[in-house]
Amino acid sequence: MSSDLALDVRDLKVYYYTYAGVVKAVEGVSFQLRKGETLGLAGESGCGKSTLGFSLMNLVPPPGRIAGGSIYLDGMDIAKMSEEELRRKIRWKKISMVFQGAMNALTPVYKIGDQLAEPLMVHKGLEKNEAIEEAKKILPKVGLDPEIVNRYPHELSGGMKQRVMIAMALVLRPEVVIADEPTTALDVIVQAQILNLLKSLKKEFNISLILISHDLSIMAEVVERLAIMYAGKMVEIGSSDELFADPKHPYTQGLLKSIPKLTEKGLHYIPGTPPDLRNPPQGCRFADRCPFVFDKCRREEPPMFKVGETQYAACWLYE
Amino acid sequence: MTKEFTPQDYVKELGEDDLLAVRDLVKYFPIRRSVIDVIARRRQKFVRAVDHISFDIKKGVIFSLVGESGCGKTTTGMTLVRLYDPTSGHIFFKVDEETRKKLDDISGGRIKFYDGYVDLAQVPSKWMKPLRTKLQIIFQDPYSSLNPAYRIRDILMEPLIIHGIGDSPEERYEIILKALEAVKLVPAEDIANRFPHMLSGGQRQRVNIAKALLLNPSFVVADEPIAMIDVSLRAEVLLSILDLKEKFGVSVLFITHDLTIAYNISDYIGVMYLGKLVELGSAEQIIKNPLHPYTQALVAAIPIPDPKRRHIIKDIRIKGEITSAVNVPPGCRFHPRCVAFDEHPEVQARCKAEEPRLIEVEKGHYVACHLY
Ligand SMILES: Nc1ncnc2c1ncn2[C@@H]1O[C@H](COP(=O)(O)OP(=O)(O)OP(=O)(O)O)[C@@H](O)[C@H]1O
Ligand SMILES: Nc1ncnc2c1ncn2[C@@H]1O[C@H](COP(=O)(O)OP(=O)(O)OP(=O)(O)O)[C@@H](O)[C@H]1O
Ligand code: SF4
Ligand code: SF4
Ligand SMILES: [Mg+2]
Numbered sequence: 165m166s167s168d169l170a171l172d173v174r175d176l177k178v179y180y181y182t183y184a185g186v187v188k189a190v191e192g193v194s195f196q197l198r199k200g201e202t203l204g205l206a207g208e209s210g211c212g213k214s215t216l217g218f219s220l221m222n223l224v225p226p227p228g229r230i231a232g233g234s235i236y237l238d239g240m241d242i243a244k245m246s247e248e249e250l251r252r253k254i255r256w257k258k259i260s261m262v263f264q265g266a267m268n269a270l271t272p273v274y275k276i277g278d279q280l281a282e283p284l285m286v287h288k289g290l291e292k293n294e295a296i297e298e299a300k301k302i303l304p305k306v307g308l309d310p311e312i313v314n315r316y317p318h319e320l321s322g323g324m325k326q327r328v329m330i331a332m333a334l335v336l337r338p339e340v341v342i343a344d345e346p347t348t349a350l351d352v353i354v355q356a357q358i359l360n361l362l363k364s365l366k367k368e369f370n371i372s373l374i375l376i377s378h379d380l381s382i383m384a385e386v387v388e389r390l391a392i393m394y395a396g397k398m399v400e401i402g403s404s405d406e407l408f409a410d411p412k413h414p415y416t417q418g419l420l421k422s423i424p425k426l427t428e429k430g431l432h433y434i435p436g437t438p439p440d441l442r443n444p445p446q447g448c449r450f451a452d453r454c455p456f457v458f459d460k461c462r463r464e465e466p467p468m469f470k471v472g473e474t475q476y477a478a479c480w481l482y483e
Numbered sequence: 484m485t486k487e488f489t490p491q492d493y494v495k496e497l498g499e500d501d502l503l504a505v506r507d508l509v510k511y512f513p514i515r516r517s518v519i520d521v522i523a524r525r526r527q528k529f530v531r532a533v534d535h536i537s538f539d540i541k542k543g544v545i546f547s548l549v550g551e552s553g554c555g556k557t558t559t560g561m562t563l564v565r566l567y568d569p570t571s572g573h574i575f576f577k578v579d580e581e582t583r584k585k586l587d588d589i590s591g592g593r594i595k596f597y598d599g600y601v602d603l604a605q606v607p608s609k610w611m612k613p614l615r616t617k618l619q620i621i622f623q624d625p626y627s628s629l630n631p632a633y634r635i636r637d638i639l640m641e642p643l644i645i646h647g648i649g650d651s652p653e654e655r656y657e658i659i660l661k662a663l664e665a666v667k668l669v670p671a672e673d674i675a676n677r678f679p680h681m682l683s684g685g686q687r688q689r690v691n692i693a694k695a696l697l698l699n700p701s702f703v704v705a706d707e708p709i710a711m712i713d714v715s716l717r718a719e720v721l722l723s724i725l726d727l728k729e730k731f732g733v734s735v736l737f738i739t740h741d742l743t744i745a746y747n748i749s750d751y752i753g754v755m756y757l758g759k760l761v762e763l764g765s766a767e768q769i770i771k772n773p774l775h776p777y778t779q780a781l782v783a784a785i786p787i788p789d790p791k792r793r794h795i796i797k798d799i800r801i802k803g804e805i806t807s808a809v810n811v812p813p814g815c816r817f818h819p820r821c822v823a824f825d826e827h828p829e830v831q832a833r834c835k836a837e838e839p840r841l842i843e844v845e846k847g848h849y850v851a852c853h854l855y
């Protein structure tokens with residue numbers, strides 16, 4: 165693995181083993197995250213974005229688990245590590261995550277300071293007051309007054325809670341941070357402030373950032389490279405500049421067209437719904453909704469083809 | 484608007500195409516008092532969710548209400564369709580002859596009419612029934628709003644039976660199929676026989692629109708109807724809402740916190756802040772020429788799908804955090820967060836003491852700020 169890579173993900177498979185069948189939430193996904201880069205993961209609800217995020221920390225909630233593939237970080241394969249090793253070497257220290265909706269899951273009975281101190285006590289072996297002092301140092305970096313260590317979660321606004329979650333993800337100075345829908349459910353103004361914050365933190369801490377969002381406008385404002393997922397598969401990846409200017413995969417084209425704009429009025433959508441991940445169709449998973457579908461699409465699954473300078477798309481149109 | 488206005492005075496000012504006129508509408512919620520508050524005889528406190536707002540909605544238009552969480556959008560919508568009783572104020576609503584007769588019948592002629600308008604704020608709940616069909620609301624969550632145990636046809640049958648619409652089951656079924664087709668849920672027979680879980684979120688929300696449409700309403704409130712719908716499917720719901728206006732002449736109060744969507748779907752936009760309307764105008768005026776410092780911050784925060792802007796750290800001109808609707812600041816309630824306030828010492832005294840009223844700055848464009 166070359167030294168400018170933060171993560172190298174190969175043929176990753178993550179399944180949920182439910183009574184109703186195996187949900188193939190991530191099916192053969194490969195990508196690389198460069199050091200210091202911001203990569204976006206987009207796609208509609210249920211396409212596997214959060215699952216992919218969890219798996220990068222090898223923290224997929226049961227009944228899910230990594231069913232195959234590798235996640236290389238500094239030459240180690242996260243997908244094959246033991247729990248103990250993951251806890252000691254990887255989670256929060258190398259890779260951390262701002263979980264989707266977690267700002268509403270802050271433990272209500274503990275003060276903010278205690279919650280921020282915990283990872284420092286567990287992972288760095290600090291005493292409680294040392295840990296709280298350390299926590300106070302990180303709060304101004306996310307635009308919060310250090311004095312809020314004495315407050316309870318219900319005394320904070322949504323935007324402030326999200327800043328606390330971001331501070332928590334940064335407190336052990338990881339190299340990779342995954343932010344899962346960090347601005348969903350926040351008001352536009354707070355959303356813009358959080359995005360500003362992520363941009364400036366990325367520079368200051370020199371982290372590699374994976375931003376997960378269903379909102380492509382937000383992606384355009386933040387990420388350097390964008391990956392589009394559909395029904396558990398990565399269908400297109402490329403630099404934002406290239407991908408927004410000239411999307412190649414029919415699904416990406418549809419998604420970009422669905423973004424409402426201020427420059428021209430118009431409402432567009434992609435007819436149909438994504439397939440059931442317990443029983444995905446043979447061939448291309450987008451075939452039922454694709455305006456360009458032809459015979460081969462329904463028979464064989466398309467591999468990634470190089471379609472631009474930095475751009476790859478999984479579609480038979482580019483064979 | 485001064486307090487001495489009578490309903491007749493208000494109605495006299497309305498135009499031929501006005502469907503709904505809200506005047507000085509107020510909705511306060513009492514805050515539950517603790518035992519100690521009661522013993523100490525502390526004054527009852529209120530959440531001033533909607534605090535003296537006035538605006539008109541014309542026939543066959545979409546009016547969007549935007550603003551941050553808790554500013555009173557849902558409360559306004561719920562009050563307009565009388566799912567909440569207003570604390571004070573007027574909601575003049577134009578009714579057709581048929582509804583007027585029904586209202587006369589049910590009330591024994593005791594409901595007052597002003598030039599074809601009825602003041603919804605004064606109709607007692609027990610006499611609201613004839614108006615219920617005319618006023619509909621669509622909620623945010625398409626999942627919990629449809630009973631999972633019933634087929635779509637049965638869900639849609641219920642309101643028809645309640646309001647005695649259609650003479651036979653066959654006729655009612657015909658009405659249902661027409662409504663499903665109107666929101667492009669086809670083949671309608673197939674959809675009618677499905678259960679809610681057999682539909683996508685977007686399709687379910689269109690069932691809700693069909694349900695509202697069944698009763699032939701003239702006013703529909705759509706409260707964040709696409710917030711829980713997938714991006715790729717949102718437009719299919721929005722297009723059905725546009726059809727409400729374009730094909731059926733219905734007026735829609737569209738509640739959203741997404742200004743890009745408000746711009747794309749609406750004719751008019753009203754911006755709310757802490758229970759007040761702070762700016763009002765055409766969609767074009769509000770988005771392209773925002774005047775109120777709060778609207779300016781909202782518009783500056785809109786994410787733009789253009790990767791060339793990636794390196795920009797946005798300048799969002801607003802201070803502090805959302806203030807609560809219980810302890811509303813005196814004067815202009817936005818002043819603790821207003822950047823323009825800091826930059827204009829000459830208006831500060833007024834901003835702190837006097838509540839700004841909505842004034843017309845250009846044709847049809849109103850703003851409540853002492854700078855204008
Ligand atoms: N605990 C679980 N058990 C079973 N299936 C699950 C579980 N968690 C997720 N799934 C399924 O895995 C698929 C991917 O889910 P995931 O949460 O990763 O999607 P997502 O892209 O993050 O969606 P969203 O945009 O709604 O957050 C979905 O089909 C989902 O139903
Ligand atoms: N039934 C109620 N009882 C007491 N207070 C209420 C009630 N409903 C709303 N409120 C309060 O009234 C204010 C306005 O709430 P409302 O739900 O109208 O805001 P909103 O603009 O719709 O917000 P959001 O964007 O979060 O939906 C808030 O302070 C809220 O807490
Ligand atoms: S492979 Fe075929 S069905 Fe799939 S996206 Fe390409 S053209 Fe459409
Ligand atoms: S009235 Fe004063 S405080 Fe209020 S928005 Fe205008 S300038 Fe700002
Ligand atoms: Mg998710």
Ligand SMILES: [Mg+2]
Nearest residue numbers: 556557558706
């Ligand atoms: Mg609301």
